[in-house]
Amino acid sequence: MKITVNDEAQEVSATTLAGLIDELGYAGARIATALDGHFVPKTERLQATLAAGARVEIVAPMQGG
């Protein structure tokens, strides 16, 4: 299935956000996720199903002012 992750097109086999996090190697990392522009809390990633064309954002702590 084709989706975009952080604006990059990706071919993935995961069908949920939780599965995607594992598949892309973010397991255990301190990250937050959004699906199609909406925040998805960690506790809801298992229920968040991915459709073709889904837009996923994965963010992490970064320097800021």
Add this chain to the structure above:
Amino acid sequence: MAALFYGQELSSALMLGTAQYPSPEILRDAVLAAQPGVLTVSLRRESAGERAGQAFWSLVQELGVPVLPNTAGCHTVREAVTTAHMAREVFGTDWIKLEVIGELDTLQPDVFGLVEAARILTEEGFKVFPYTTEDLVVAERLLAAGCEVLMPWGAPIGSGKGLNNLFGLRAMRAHFPSVPLVVDAGIGVPSHAAQALELGYDAVLINTAVAKAGDPVAMARAFGLAVQAGTLARQADPMEARDMAAPSTPVAGKAFLDERITAKILSGCG
């Protein structure tokens, strides 16, 4: 008495940004030199390969300073609200420095979007630190939206121009005597920071002035000292400025060495 930011007292009136330092080591040394009460942090897309965010998070945890995540770079209410939600989960705090940018040359806040986003986030339990202007009407709206802290700009972000509108900042302090106020943005040198605190501001937020100094660690220390000086000066109740001179050395008992001058002084028109 030190201001409380949503019930929390800060160990220093210096809020320090973590961006733009030459290296993580210099950032760490700058934080140790400045001893800030808060570190501001942000969120960016993470690549699974690089894991830069994880290393940064370890450094922040090691420093042990409370963090204030921002919504820097957000231009719409929706973006800012979503970013705040993500920040709350990643950083484990309901504090959020709310930025909704309205204009690219000045990075001036979109105060209309800011008020709306502040209301939404407050209702969702966030403790909002809004990056705003010195406009009193906007400030009233932010307080009505639930903000308990206001962060007016000194000058545009990264400009280093200091306190651009002293009248406006003074008016804001006078108008909101009991609201914690922070000068955010535009501070270029330590004297600007001391000046803000002498005006009665409760804290200053600084990033570029330290990170982009030739020696960021030395500058961090200078800001730490300036903030201490400004805080102490405010507590010490500064004298009122006046237009005419007033001799600091007592005139009474001075030897009469030139009677023409003595006569003038004694008649009060010296």
